[in-house]
Amino acid sequence: MQVWYLIGVLVVAIAVLIALINSRLRLHPFVALLVVSLAVGLAAGEPLGHIAKSLENGAGGTLGDVGITLALGTMLGRLLSDSGATTRIATAIVSRASSRLLPWYMAGAAFVIGIPMFFEVGLIVLLPLVFSVAHRVQTEAGLRSPYVQLAVPAIAALATLHGMVPPHPGPLTVVSGLHAPLGQTILAGFICAVPTVIISGPLFARFLAPRVEVVPDKALVEQFAGDKDEPEHRVPTGWAIACILIPVVLMLARTVAEIVFAKGSGARAVFTFLGEPVVAMLIGFLVALIALALVRGRPGEAVRKSVSDGLRSIVGVLLILGGGGAFNQVLTDTGIGDAVASAASHMHLSVLLLGWLVALLLSLSTGSATVGIVAATGIVAPLAAHLDSWHTALLVVAIGAGSIGLNYVNHAGFWLVKESFGMTLGQAAKVHTSTQTLVSVCGLGMVFLLDVLL
Template identity: 60%
Template sequence: MTTHTWWLLLILTIAITALIYLINSRLRIHPFVALIVVAVGTGLAAGEPAAKLVESLEDGAGGTLGDVGVTLALGAMLGRLLSDSGATDALAHALIDRSSARRLPWLVTAAAFVIGIPMFFEVGLIVLLPLIFSVARRLEAQGGTKGSPYVLLGVPAIAALSTLHGMLPPHPGPLTAMTGLHADLGLTMVVGLVCAVPTVILAGPVYARWIAPRLAEVRPDEALVAQFTGASRAVREKSPVSVTAGAPNASSVDTDVTSGSRIPTGLAVTAVLVPVGLMLLRTLAETVLDETSTVGSALTFLGEPVMAMLAGLLFALGVTALGTDRTGEEVRASLTDSLKSIAAILLIIGGGGAFKQVLQDSGIGDAIAAAAKGAHLNVIVLGWLIALLLSLTTGSATVGIVSATGIIAPMVSGGGLEASLLVVAIGAGSLGLNYVNHAGFWLVKESFGMDLTQATKTQTVVQTLVSVLGLGMALLLSVFA
């Protein structure tokens, strides 16, 4: 490697260290400010021109908020409508009444696995948050759960959603890798499922059972919990519950939803499934239909995450207007209030996008790829490693997959089981070491009210487990290649 490559690697190491220090030092700098400051320092140190650096910050923040922020806002509104109607609380009751606390993480895993087929990680988590918070809140009130119920139920969702996002078509990253490596779609789907199922089980419910007691103090902000669970306004106006105060008593978790303002549970579930169904139809259109046809174009458009979430919100608004006694002013106030709780999350996600873009535009990602390419490794391990390092430096699993595919493609003859295993391995690599420059990391951290260490033990560790287990499964199946 050249001296310049080593210099860029050193800059990256210093940048990550500085970011962690700024957030955790006595100054307790807000993560958004810390991300922007470190992004500027990293770009200048790497030699990126000042004019280009400003453009990188704007493009990174704007692009990330365009991909995630609008969808997050629509998802927060949808969740608030359902929670205010008492639908998510009723669904949580139904789950708890029909299953034991030991089975609930497995039920969340199954739900996340299905939802994760057509949905990106962030979108799927947004859809699942009302259910996770509602069920966890009921478990918290009942008592008897070892550790944090939010971690117990959140970890399986993170594991399932991330696994499918990175390792299984029809997500864009795996589809791109499949095309670049000339892998067969059917074989890749089968191989991906064989690798994904044990990976999700071990990184999800199994790890959740171990880590939840060790993060017993984790509890989301009370206002955010109230928003997603339909808690009474009195609860929303209270100060956040102390993590050492124990579970709230039964009276603090009662809702004030009257029968006249409750959306039927079936319609509420339909509202959640509308975006899922539209994204799934888009997937079918992209794999079966001609995207240039009228039907294909319409399904592709409606299946875009923003459009699909908008459709779900409009459906919920229609159900609320026709099926409840809430006034338009009350509904608008709820939608406005729902955005207050996610304002900080949106800023932090934008800061993470800015940091990601600076790393990419400054050439640090290329330096990592060049260093990994010079290593003499098994091609499956090499593809996994390149995707891992590129995802770490760029903050994007998709960027890691696409770049790693371009590097590995000339080393592969194309087709067959090896190509399908490479798709899985590269996708698994793109998930590992999910840390401070990933939007998903901040979404999990802020949504569940975690500090940096707690978020590392959940989001970072879970996705790294998924990454390593996915590689292990691919290597195991490579014996038959």
């Protein structure tokens, strides 16, 4: 009886969370998460003296694990964007492609750029390239609806990396909450991501293009495709790619070292240290700072102002992560997480499907993939306690994939795509919502396939 009472508290809490975010109050998700966390602690009978400590420990632990990495990743992305490095990479990838291969090359460009960047930031960086290439080939045979053909692969790749592959903050939060092995999660994420991008990117674009004709206003075309004095020619492509890949390579090297070298060895200790997300991201940022900014003659004050401006854009995300951490800690301290684990074991429901579904529904209902991913982590965390390392990594990818789907009018990314291409609501739903939902479903399918193989 106690188990079902606690599950009832969780169900009501989720409903209240959704109501607070979507009601006339329009509470910020951070505040809504704190209010609901406090109410859950009270309803579940947690001692009054412990509730505040749960909130503090949960928020502080999550921000300590993920917040610093997120800040460094944001600054790295800002350096890459300001220096023209991302444009340089994208241009190098698509410059020699034929019209029929352009969607595939665009997916490749977005895949590389999406490793360190948020979905919204990556799309903004890619928009000039998408518009200029689409405008160039609009009259060529073989590429029907060029804006759809190029936008869909970009959306698919950016969304996949954003939701399913560390060091993005969403999957990194799940890694922290589930104590998943970082290197194995990165490997599993990339293995799932590549087929997902192919299916929901170039292949889906070929299916969708004859059914949706997007023709942006001339003003939009001029804004994004007009001649601009870009600095990308000053940044060698090799340096640009290296700055993006350094953090990921260091994190993967840590996993390899933990397999190859014995415990207590000096080499293992060094690679473990360098592969810590905070250290790896710091190294990547410092290399980019030197190679893409200071060596190129950018004034230090201008660089500092630019990265500071970039940090302002993630304050809301950091707060949501902290609020989600507080919510997760309350679920643990009150025994609600264990109650969910007990109920799920009797239902014989796959933990991978449960994690994906909870993240999907919460993301849809709250309008925030971050809320979906952090809340789902707390709910399924007790179920991950008995999983081996590879299946824990797959659970991270499943939760991340769930947070991507059904991205509609209450998501900021939906409106960014709609307004950037001058789409109607119907067109945006067909292009953006359907693409991200296909990413979500394909991601889950790849997780199940690896689950069978492992």
